[in-house]
Amino acid sequence: MSATNAYPVELEAPDISAYRTGNTGIDYVHTFDSGKPGPDAMINAVIHGNELCGAIAVDYLMKQDIRPTRGKLTVAFVNPEAYLRFDPAHPTKTRFVDEDMNRVWTPERLNGSDSTVELRRARELLPLYDRVERLLDIHSMGTYSDPIMLIHGLEKERRFTRQIGYPAMIACGSGHVEGLRLIEYAPFNDPASDRIACLVECGQHWAKSSADVAIDTALQYLHALDMISAETLAAHRHTAPVEAVTVADVTHGYAIRTDDFFFAENFKGLERFNKAGAVIAVDGGEEIVTPYDDCILVMPNHRAVKGQRAFRLARLSEAAV
Template sequence: MSVPPCRFSIAESDAPIELLPRDLSAWQQGNCGVDYVHRLDSGLEGPELVIQALTHGNEICGANALLWLLENNIYPLKGAVTLIFANVEAYKTFDPQRPFASRCLDEDMNRVWLPSRLTCPDTHEAHRAVALLPFVENADSLLDLHSTTFAVAPMLIYPQNSGNRLFADRLSFPFPHLLYDLGSYHTGILVSEHERHTDGGVSLVAECGQHFARSASQQALAITLRFIALHGMLDESVELPDWGYQPDDSAGHYRIDQVLHAQSDKFRFAEPVRGFEQYRKGELIATDDQELIAAPFDNCALIMPARVPVMGEEVATLAERL
């Protein structure tokens, strides 16, 4: 199968780089037979949780949250928590002069979670996903830690069902919640793969802030500890840190409608965007060569716009603010 290369801009970051990747070599040998995978087992019956970081190699905050758990010997009160550092080989390539380039080696690892890709893996990311798949399939609940290109509000993203919605609301997460129907959003994303295997568990993505911001690491740890605590698995002596950010007017629930792709190399947003800009129905969002792209409905929010649009690639997600 032909796979498009992992594309990125070589330009410098628009945001200050407050954090650099830490050396993970001490944690390479896990206790599960797979590099960089650590299972924290209480020895008691209970839920199986998986928390994954570094699905994208330049999203440092998740790795920092998992390191905090390991270095502080945080074990669950029941069940087990498996910590996965996913795309470590991409993470190792981080260069502060080209900070977006370490996102992946061959392709986006959050698009490979499909039977057709994992049956015959042909890239670094697909091979790594095959090694991690048993942990995903065995997890009752899964949290995938990410960060964003622009310094926008943190957000939760999850398949739309009553279990995910109730759990996310119980987290008291005071930032945007993005809901989607399986099959209507990106194909091959980790939480959708987990959702297909779980029976009543939770499948969440946490976007924790801007890639290289110190506050994103605090946000990642805050959501990670709350995720464990809400499953009744965190000792009460472990203090829950404050969120890394203050809520803003983007907070609320959104229904993901569609993902926009650039059809030409002339794709341009109509105005400078960062994310969570809102449009009325018919208002111009972008142009793509001769095509005008307008908001298809009122309360249309632009989510995670591409920093540098690339022909054939995703450039933004449209969501309806509910």
């Protein structure tokens, strides 16, 4: 396993206790209604308890009194039980309490008899996800990769994330080996529905830059929905605007097969390989290579173990737009 597991914790988890009692009847969930026609939109933070940037972004929106000028905006601290256990001395320990909350969004799990902290919270939040028209789910990554917007790849998602225009890379493709991500929950993943969910990976979990990206992605999302003005976006922006967005299609996902797996280099993500045959990793003595020219490595997971997805491969699907 790579030594890249150790990263400094540059962020401080904001105190969210003041947000526990909201106005929705659900703890840590607040809805702001402009009273004017417009989208029913939602922003999610901390579906994983150790990913601080989303909490920082929602806390920023709340404290800066950034409210929708039309439509309705709901903000949620999704997995507060995991988040409230975060310890900067052990930052990897509080991704979840019982299970990964971003794998449970299947009818079998949601309607089944299992009872975990994450499933109970998912069921509590389900009426919101069955209602909202647009969803931004804020996450972070295990490496110092540049930020990525992730979507399943439906055309409606491609259009909307290009309208958001931030961050610079959009990756289209399915999620994990087991379960479904929230953005793949059935109402969002239906081509016949106009409802859309997208997930932003803002950078390394505890890097200061990931909080800046989270704030700016939330702002650009609201601006794309015409829920805040260009002046509000400019006044609160923390990073430089993106000049062009690149869209890539995920073609392969690699799950580790043996207990003897390692990456060929200390990859951080979004490396590009000009020629097919470049060695990405070695698994049980077998070299895992790029299957085509101009291949992009997406989100290498240096903490993955046998059976878990270690990386994805993608190719450009469109020129910069």
